[in-house]
Amino acid sequence: MSKSTVLKLWSELVLLFVALPFAIFYWINHFADWLMPILGMLGLGCLAVLLADKQFHRVRLWHWQDGKTHLKQALKLFVPWASLLALVVYLVKPDLFLHWPLNQPWMWVLTLLIYPIVSVIPQEIIFRTFFFHRYKRILPSRYARWGASTFVFGLAHLVYGNWVAVIISWIGGAIFGYRYMQTNSTPVVVIEHALWGSFLFTVGLGSYLVIAG
Template identity: 40%
Template sequence: MISKLKQHYRNPTFLYLESYLLFIGLPMVAWYAGMRLPMFITLWCLSVLCMVYIHLAEGTTFRQEWNWGAVNRQNLRIILLRFAILGPLLAAISYLLIPERFFAFPRERTPMWCMVMALYPILSAFPQEILYRSYFFHRFKSVHGKKVWRTLVVNGMIFGFVHIVLKNEVAVILSAIGGVMFAHTYYKTRSLALVTLEHALYGNWIFTVGLGWYFYGIAWGHAPVTH
């Protein structure tokens, strides 16, 4: 009985249905319902359930999944070199789209900016990486198989899609591109710690240069303006 349930649970049809409901259906419901504050609670509840699954079904402990050993000089060098290129590009995009908000957050609301810099990696980047990288690659590995780049692109697309709840295309596009990059980092290193650090680096930078307006403006009831 239990073995049959496990087989059914790992059936490709069931996996496709689960991925659709989780990564497409749930964001659409959130977008349609206009949910805001419950999003963080939902994200954290899902991330906890995902870690429980990874431990019980895959036999992977949190320490193994965290894999701090991958946070080494070589991997950090790759991430920082990539950021040295993409960081200024993001700043330029911010200046072109919303020049009035360029570095306005740290200048005008310094205490709030400091709080975001400290809490975003823990409260947002970390649970997102559990759900969209750890769980995705553990749970759906049998569906995507060895087609690496297709898997990375699909992961980026669903990560971008969840940001439809923010109701602007800038957040969706940036998140999709970032999703592919984060997926590649996780795929290469299998380190939740490293990919969380990378996600936090870009997330904090986006808030700093002004693009965070597209990610938090809606949450406060303001519509971002593009030029």
């Protein structure tokens, strides 16, 4: 691989996954209403690059080999840790606990319906499917790609203006990235991401994952 290709890929990675989140964060007053469209356009752009790459195995976008087994493993992780997290929110932030389902039920239901489509799918295409394939030439170790994708996934959530969102996303990014390494399946990680995200919006932590009005 030529030095120019290496430089191009590193420049692209830094521009898309470091500079862009900081720029949006800095000018958040201008971008607040455009976060979902920006995410959607980035997702479509990354998908187009993947589909144009002959070395990309498109089956990763839909295959379901051993999907049930991996989802059972995801549930084994989710149930105890989600229960513990719910207890922590109840004890530490009782004012947030179940705030949306109890006080804004229609907003909660609408969020659970549209969130996997407009947010989770683009994020998994960008931060897992695209990132793991696109940058394997400059990050040949899949564990290096896992660590890097986890880091930039959390960094992207700086746009919400709080460190809770970043920390939650670092933990989530590590889980979803590891699952993707195991499965090479976008649908599996989309389902696991949607499960955790829907739980966060339900239990009360979703208030950290929206732009404060």
